Amino acid sequence: MAPPKKQTQVRLEPSILTAGKEAAAARGLDFNHYVERLIIEDTTGARAAGMAAAQRLIEEHGAFLDDLEQQLDEPYAQQPGAAA
Numbered sequence: 297m298a299p300p301k302k303q304t305q306v307r308l309e310p311s312i313l314t315a316g317k318e319a320a321a322a323r324g325l326d327f328n329h330y331v332e333r334l335i336i337e338d339t340t341g342a343r344a345a346g347m348a349a350a351q352r353l354i355e356e357h358g359a360f361l362d363d364l365e366q367q368l369d370e371p372y373a374q375q376p377g378a379a380a
Contacts, residue, residue: 306331 308316320330337343354361 316330317327320327323330325333337346
């Protein structure tokens with residue numbers, strides 16, 4: 297049986313609280329579970345590992361991804377009223 301969870305109080309600026317609740321909702325989580333996940337990811341190194349993997353992806357394939365994005369955007373750049 298898992299030990300009971302402890303309750304704590306956190307004071308946040310209203311805009312930070314709103315952003316956190318929106319991020320939680322976007323991930324299909326309630327705010328408490330979202331905060332719990334952030335702490336776990338930060339303290340176990342999972343977040344750092346994910347960021348390192350993303351950086352390696354950008355370093356190894358960034359030019360390809362930039363070229364692909366340009367190719368995909370090109371047809372829309374020719375439309376009237378498209379921002380330059």
